[in-house]
Amino acid sequence: MEKQRVYIKIDTRGLQRSKDSHRTPQTARSNLKSALSPTTCIQSATRILKVRRPLSKISSFPKLEKPVQSPKLQSGVFPKWLLERTDFQNHLASTIENDIGIICKKPYHLRNDIENRELLEWSKTFSFFKTFNDSTKADVCSKLKTSFFNTNEVMVREGDIGDKMFIILTGLVGIYNSNGHIDSVGSNNIIGDMALENNTSRNASVIALEPVTALMLTKEDYLNIVIRQRHKQRDLIVNFMKHVEFFKNLLAVRLEVIAWNMIIVTYKDQQVIYSESQHANSIYFIAEGAVKIDINVTVTKRLQIPNKIKETLINKDTYTKSIKTCKQGDFFGEEEVIDKCKRKARAVALGNTELYILKKDILFELLSEKDIKDLMKVHERIPDLEDLRKVVRKTVSDKKLKFKAVLDATNVEPLPSGRKDFDIAMEKKANIVKTLLEVHKKEMSKILLKRESFFVHRKSEQY
Helix, strand or coil: CCCCCEEEEECHHHHHHHHHCCCCHHHHHHHHHHHEEEEECCCCCCCCCCCCCCHHHHHHCCCCCCCCCCCCHHHCCCCHHHHCCHHHHHHHHHHCCCCHHHHHHCCHHHCCHHHHHHHHHHHCCCHHHCCCCHHHHHHHHHHCEEEEECCCCEEECCCCECCEEEEEEECCEEEEECCEEEEEECCCEEECHHHHHHCCECCCEEEECCCEEEEEEEHHHHHHHHHHHHHHHHHHHHHHHCCCCCHHHCCHHHHHHHHHCCEEEEECCCCEEECCCCECCEEEEEEEEEEEEEEEEEEEEEEECCCCCCEEEEEEEEEEEEEEEECCCCEECHHHHHHCCECCCEEEEEEEEEEEEEEHHHHHHHCCHHHHHHHHCCCCCCCCHHHHHHHHHHHHHHHHHHHHHHHHHCCCCCCCCCHHHHHHHHHHHHHHHHHHHHHHHHHHHHHEEEEEEEEEECCCCCC
């Protein structure tokens, strides 16, 4: 019969408890009995040593919390084990903080590896670098230099020779020519690149509408590094135009000319692309996102006041009437360009939107009179302002009548069963009316922009 050895397992935690607890013969005996627990086991060939740490020491260590990572840090630029260190994240956030402008103030040879990687990661989110490979992105980033402009400072002057381009980091700029204001663009847009590609003078002036931080790239660097990759971008635009209504029927040569003259601009959510009464200089193609076209319609009401002064109360309500929503692959703004008139409506970006902009001069050079007539048939024309007033009056009137009818339907009459039931019914009515009033106000606030009320004498009334 094989012999077995018996080992006594001593639980030090049990002994620790016996020391701390209240010393009585019964408690000491019970704690000692629980600590000395005989166990039967077969001795193995390998000796395993287990070291137990006291609970007091384990509890003294601080708990390791998983740090919250920013979207930039989760992009795979740095190894995972480094991203999990809180001290590294704090250092990275305090030294860089996505300030590309500060990084590009330094010459390339003074930038560290973290700053160069941050620049490369930033370039992947910018549409200008979309068709560039990583090597070209790194080359372009190494040549970028930061420039600061104050409000009303001229960044590009019309008629000057193009020797540099700018990438807008922060701020808003206005584009002007001899006819006045053309457009306003903000961050993540480029200006001045067309003159570098075509080797021509500037056809418009660019003025900072607020303090602007921009990255400058010289013409020499642009031609040596960027121009090769821009061909790929033009090919993408040609393929895009092959799926756009009307333009897909044009010859490939014409589409290439259009692609080489396109300007790429990005707009943020709810940013105004153009407003009513602006000069129509371009048509717009939606590469990404969507655009809402709407018109401000003013409805005037007159109410004669029966008094000796003979006054008339004038109420002017300005509403927003949505005309249409243009989605990816569509185009807009051609009607005013072809009619050679000012903008009849306003265009607003829905979400982050990327547009291809084609100047009217290029459009008229490429298209014949027959082509222009066919182009006008693609979309319905913008309705007349007087017709829109009628539509808005009817819409507002229907909303008010509906609201009044619902309120009348909630009218509560005294019940014969008693006061308690009547109070309950009144409370229900109050809750229903409150809810209906909030919904009605919310619906009206979506379309009502401005309300004006004033008195005029009937003799001088000209409204």
